[in-house]
Amino acid sequence: WVTHSTTEGVNIVMHGLEWDAGDELVVCDLEHAALMSPARVLAQRKGVNVSVAAVSPKASQDDILEIIDRELRPGVKLVALSHIQYTCGLKMPIKEITNLAHQRGIPVLVDGAQSVGQIEVNVKDLGCDFYAMSGQKWLMGPTGTGALYVARSSMELLEPHFTTYALEAERPSERLPLARFSLASQNGALVAGLIEAVSIAKRIGLGQIETRSESLSDLLRERISHVDGCEVLGPIAGPSTCGLVTLRVGDWDPSDLVEELEQQFGIAARAVHNPDGIRFSTHFFNTEDEVERVAATLVEVASRHF
Ligand SMILES: Cc1ncc(COP(=O)(O)O)c(C=O)c1O
Structure with a gap:
């Protein structure tokens, strides 16, 4: 309906x-x-x-x-x-x-x-x-x-x-x-x-969308795990994960970090509460290069912050 x-x-x-x-x-x-x-x-x-x-x-x-x-x-x-x-x-x-x-x-x-x-x-x-x-x-x-x-x-x-x-x-x-x-x-x-x-999603294939979104978010989680001061706040691996990745950079206020990423680097994330952090979404149209750029940017901003 x-x-x-x-x-x-x-x-x-x-x-x-x-x-x-x-x-x-x-x-x-x-x-x-x-x-x-x-x-x-x-x-x-x-x-x-x-x-x-x-x-x-x-x-x-x-x-x-x-x-x-x-x-x-x-x-x-x-x-x-x-x-x-x-x-x-x-x-x-x-x-x-x-x-x-x-x-x-x-x-x-x-x-x-x-x-x-x-x-x-x-x-x-x-x-x-x-x-x-x-x-x-x-x-x-x-x-x-x-x-x-x-x-x-x-x-x-x-x-x-x-x-x-x-x-x-x-x-x-x-x-x-x-x-x-x-x-x-x-x-x-x-x-x-x-x-x-709906018909575009079906043409691409809902299973393919899921696999692609998940593999990009896996890559992001994997890269974040090597960034000092960065912590993934949701599930890390296994059946509980999906294309949403929420993280925290030290005690950086999530809204301030979202603004910094958008204005300085053109990266769109969103501040969330409970848990307090910033959330990235990886969809099928995103690329590995974009995920690498987000990870490299987090390394840079985290190193500046600490
Ligand atoms: C889990 C969840 N439920 C409901 C909504 C609200 O969706 P809608 O605007 O279609 O009512 C949102 C919006 O972000 C959501 O994330």
């Missing part, structure tokens, strides 16, 4: 479920505000207990499973987590988390803002109930586009939060099951842009 953003998809699910005071919602402490904000609103308006699992940015897949498993107590109504954590690039074992949650009859909502277009995502294989995504991030589509997947078997869990003319449609063709969740009309030009972005 086409939405306007990941945030819209997350809200459709969070506010579409039926909550009673005292029900529990499990999230983790690395989540984006797109997920934490509706969680906070549910706590305030419905008396939902939001259980925030502490997950280290360097947690192994087994650690994450153990932590989430402990949270799955009776009374939990939903587990809501990002597929890839936006600050540190920690990839979560969504398929295994979904298995655990489903064993206890708990549905799973995934925030896929940082995963779709970066890694291969097969919602059927993951088994999750709800998967929200953005068009404008790794897919490089237009801002103001996104999509929400709802597993057929989980459709009846949701009631529409916003009600629109789609609910009143007389023609059966307009009464598509997911149209019940539409928030507002879509801009046809933006949707066309999203469709084109």
Whole structure:
């Protein structure tokens, strides 16, 4: 179902479920505000207990499973987590988390803002109930586009939060099951842009994009490990890594460092919090030379700083 953003998809699910005071919602402490904000609103308006699992940015897949498993107590109504954590690039074992949650009859909502277009995502294989995504991030589509997947078997869990003319449609063709969740009309030009972005990604190959993005970020992590004063704050190797690399250079304020890199060297990174650092993203169109230039620049700025 086409939405306007990941945030819209997350809200459709969070506010579409039926909550009673005292029900529990499990999230983790690395989540984006797109997920934490509706969680906070549910706590305030419905008396939902939001259980925030502490997950280290360097947690192994087994650690994450153990932590989430402990949270799955009776009374939990939903587990809501990002597929890839936006600050540190920690990839979560969504398929295994979904298995655990489903064993206890708990549905799973995934925030896929940082995963779709970066890694291969097969919602059927993951088994999750709800998967929200953005068009404008790794897919490089237009801002103001996104999509929400709802597993057929989980459709009846949701009631529409916003009600629109789609609910009143007389023609059966307009009464598509997911149209019940539409928030507002879509801009046809933006949707066309999203469709084109998806078809470009498919032409390149989602598997190839993932492999390329990962190999460039591996190179960056490898180079950073030799830079004095530089520390990777997210996962270093293995199944938790992806094309997002977050690092710290000594105690350099992340925003100041981002500005320095952009103004002095024309390198674009972004400051993040929790963990506090600067984040690089390597996509398929980046080159090894660009990664080497970033690494050489970090050596230079780190040596000036210490
Ligand atoms: C993990 C995550 N979720 C949600 C969002 C918000 O995405 P959107 O603007 O499509 O709602 C972001 C944006 O950076 C994000 O990183």
